[in-house]
Each structure stands twice: as C-alpha cells, then as structure tokens.
Amino acid sequence: MNSSAYLDHAATTPTRPEVVAAISEQLVAGGNASSLHTVGRAARKVVEESREAVARALGCGPSEVVFTSGGTESDNLAVKGTFWHRRAQDPRRTRVLVGTTEHHAVLDAVEHLVDHDGATVDWIEVDRLGRSDPAQVRELIERDPASVALVSMMWANNEVGTIQPVADVAAVAHEHGIPMHTDAVQAVGQVPVDFTASGADLLTASAHKFGGPLGAGVLLARRDAALTPITHGGGQERQLRSGTLNTPGIRGMALAASLATQDLPGEQDRLAALRDKLIRGALDLGLDIEVTGAHEVGNVSARLAGNAHLRVPGCDGDSLLYLLDAAGIECSTGSACQAGVPQPSHVLLAMGISEDDARGALRLTLGHTSTDADVAAFLEALPAAVERARRARSASRGGR
Numbered sequence: 001m002n003s004s005a006y007l008d009h010a011a012t013t014p015t016r017p018e019v020v021a022a023i024s025e026q027l028v029a030g031g032n033a034s035s036l037h038t039v040g041r042a043a044r045k046v047v048e049e050s051r052e053a054v055a056r057a058l059g060c061g062p063s064e065v066v067f068t069s070g071g072t073e074s075d076n077l078a079v080k081g082t083f084w085h086r087r088a089q090d091p092r093r094t095r096v097l098v099g100t101t102e103h104h105a106v107l108d109a110v111e112h113l114v115d116h117d118g119a120t121v122d123w124i125e126v127d128r129l130g131r132s133d134p135a136q137v138r139e140l141i142e143r144d145p146a147s148v149a150l151v152s153m154m155w156a157n158n159e160v161g162t163i164q165p166v167a168d169v170a171a172v173a174h175e176h177g178i179p180m181h182t183d184a185v186q187a188v189g190q191v192p193v194d195f196t197a198s199g200a201d202l203l204t205a206s207a208h209k210f211g212g213p214l215g216a217g218v219l220l221a222r223r224d225a226a227l228t229p230i231t232h233g234g235g236q237e238r239q240l241r242s243g244t245l246n247t248p249g250i251r252g253m254a255l256a257a258s259l260a261t262q263d264l265p266g267e268q269d270r271l272a273a274l275r276d277k278l279i280r281g282a283l284d285l286g287l288d289i290e291v292t293g294a295h296e297v298g299n300v301s302a303r304l305a306g307n308a309h310l311r312v313p314g315c316d317g318d319s320l321l322y323l324l325d326a327a328g329i330e331c332s333t334g335s336a337c338q339a340g341v342p343q344p345s346h347v348l349l350a351m352g353i354s355e356d357d358a359r360g361a362l363r364l365t366l367g368h369t370s371t372d373a374d375v376a377a378f379l380e381a382l383p384a385a386v387e388r389a390r391r392a393r394s395a396s397r398g399g400r
Contacts, residue, residue: 004328005374009367016211026248050254057257059194070217071206075105081227100350130162155187160293161307170199189260212256216249271305306366315389327381
C-alpha cells in the first residue's frame, strides 16, 4: 500500500508475502487437478493438502471443505442450495429466517428466492448494538417449524463488527431439525472459528479477508448437509460445485488460513489495542463522534478486534471518505460491495440508528499490516476532514 494509512481491511486485507510466493510457485507448476497425468496428479496433491490445512485451521474434517470462488458464491450455494433441496423434499418448507444485518450476498440470494421460488422471509432483528437474540429465533421457528427451510446468521458483522451468538442459534435450529448457515467471512482470522464446535451446518469464508488471494473461498458443509447445486458441469467438489479447481488460489488460501489462525491469539490483542486507541483518540477530539455497536476496552468477544465504526454528526460519510482519502487515509463508509450506493447502511438502520445519523458513518478496520502510525495518521487527518465535510453539508442545505 502506498497510502499513509490503509484502514479498510474488512474490504480486503493485503495478501501476505508468503502467500504471494506460494501462489507464484504454483502458477509456474501449472496442471489441472482433475487430470490423471503426472502434472495433474501433482496439482491434485496440492489441492488435497490444502483441503487438510483449511480443515485444521477452521475446525472441520477435510471432506467438509468445498472450494469456491469466494464468499458470494459460497453464500449463494448455502442459501439457495439448501432452500431448493429442502423445499423439494417438503413443499411446505418455504420460510427462510435471516438476520436484518446480513451481507448482501445473503440478503440478495434470499430476495431472489422470494421473487422466483415462492420463499417467504422472517427477519431476525438486532438490538442497538447489532446483536440478535436466540430467543427470537426460537419464537420465529416455533410459529410453524415444519415450514422453515433454513436459518442464516452471520458470525460477525462486516460493518460494525458485532459478533453473533452463532452456536446458540444453531442449537435452537437443530432442536427442530432445521439446518443453519453462517457467513463467517469477517470472522476468520479475527476470532477463533471452529466449525464443528459452532454447530452450524454450513459456513462461508473468503481468502482475501485473512491474507489470501482474491477469487478463492470455501463453503464448509457437513457431510449430511443436503444441497442442490447452483452450477453444473464436472461436479469437482462433492457434486456441489463444478468448475476447474483454482489450484494456485487454493494453495494460497490454505497457507493464509494457517498463518492467520496460528497468529490469532497475539494478533487479537494487538489489533484490539490499536482499535481502542483509535476509538479513544477519535472521541477525545471533541467532535461529538459516537461509536456504533458494542465497545469495551480490550473486549474481543462482543466486537471484532480490528473493527472501529464511528458516526460523525453533521457530515456525509462519502464526503469524509473522499477528504480522508485525499489526506492519505483509506477507509470506508460501510461494505465495499455497496460502495457508491447513495443510501444509508441497512445495518445501521436495522440497529435503530436514524437515517440522518447513519449518513455520517465511517468504518475503520485493522489487519495484519496495521500499525500505531496508521492510527496516528488517521487521528491527525480527521479534524480537518470533519470541518470541511460539515461546511460542505451545511452549504448543500442552504446554510452559512
């Protein structure tokens, strides 16, 4: 990164140098992992060793690792594939229980099912901190358990960093024989992720969020998870996902997952300290800034260690973003997948934050390359950016 401070690791964290080297080596080696000749068998060996490494890192069996192109594909396969299979078994199964603060890879997949496949949605709401209550999930299920096809709840929110009670929700779903999916794209590399212990039936992860390459991801699927494929072809991954395997990307992702989980205990504490310094420094500037979501100094169980989400009153987030970018600070107003969309975050609105307050949001996310200097640069640039953004907003509304 050439900027003074890169604070957008939730969008993409820089690929680790060791991972770049491994990918480059594999690109030179070549080979199709489905070929039976020597080069093909060598590529297959890399794929299967990578599968074992991912399984060790994420607490599952190698046979439960389904390689995909990333989080969006994995979410779509989990949500659509489960719905289609469950409804085919029993036409009554048309309900999907999904969190109001999910990533659009889940929300839009559900919307597609509503528009084209007769699905109905029951929304799992969140409180002011962005946390869901397993008791509400139970209440929604028990209205008519036989009609529920799937429960989907993200492990950690991509905007405000709130960590959800995934294991508790999975337990409630299983009481009624309902499969549970969790989007853990933001969680892997930030908190311990143990697929088996979580109780989830399906879990989504994406390599570029934990130091791996773009274009590589996994769907962890229990052996008894029943899914209808969304793509058709060679059936390379358990007949669930077709397509020539991205051996270089898979090798890089496996190495990144191993490094991220190996470094996690110390890295969590380091990132939490940086996060807390950033939040405290911003609050101390006297700009009436507020923190979104749960925050206690040193706490990494309620909020991701590397997530700081601030609301700056009297500003438009996009104005702040561009002004900070001009000062060498790279951050975001929310999900990179929704960047440029001129509307307040659905996550903040679901948390009960007013539309006006939601427009002044900044998401600052830290990762393995983050330093004290990044935090200091942000805090130095913020006051001038806020002053100019407030002037611009006042002028646009006819103020003086």
